[in-house]
Amino acid sequence: MVWKEVLGLCDIGRPILPWADEVEWMCANASGNQFHQTLRKLALAASIYHLWIERNNRCFKNHFLPYQDIVQNVRQDVSDKLALGNNAKKCDQHHSLCLSWGIPITETM
Numbered sequence: 151m152v153w154k155e156v157l158g159l160c161d162i163g164r165p166i167l168p169w170a171d172e173v174e175w176m177c178a179n180a181s182g183n184q185f186h187q188t189l190r191k192l193a194l195a196a197s198i199y200h201l202w203i204e205r206n207n208r209c210f211k212n213h214f215l216p217y218q219d220i221v222q223n224v225r226q227d228v229s230d231k232l233a234l235g236n237n238a239k240k241c242d243q244h245h246s247l248c249l250s251w252g253i254p255i256t257e258t259m
Contacts, residue, residue, distance in 0.1 A: 151217040156197050156224055159250045160190055185240040189228065189247060196227040229253050 154166055167175060180190035200223045207213040229252045241248040241255045248255050 152201060152220050152224070153197060155217075155221045156193050159221075159225065160186070160193055161247060161250070162190075185244050186247060189232065189244075189251070192228045192231055193224065196224040200224050200227070225251055 153172075157164070157166075166172070176190065176194055180187045180194070200220050204215055204220055207215070232248075232251070232253050241253055245255065247253075
């Protein structure tokens with residue numbers, strides 16, 4: 151569920167693939183430095199990170215988060231990373247992605 155929602159935030163509408171195929175798809179579709187490619191790489195990395203934390207919390211602390219909270223943590227991390235850079239112009243070009251991820255969009259005059 152987490153990965154399905156993260157893909158949706160990236161405007162990727164396709165079925166979830168087996169892990170090896172997901173990695174292959176991401177390698178083919180996230181290589182480069184364009185905004186949407188950087189977003190996809192960050193989304194994958196943040197998803198893996200937060201799912202690993204959730205796995206450890208479930209195994210060692212018997213603590214379970216709803217999947218929506220994990221998605222929100224991924225969304226926050228990606229938004230924070232992209233908001234740090236100079237992405238105002240990029241967010242003008244990719245307005246819907248920035249809105250989906252909660253990346254601040256500066257008003258231009």
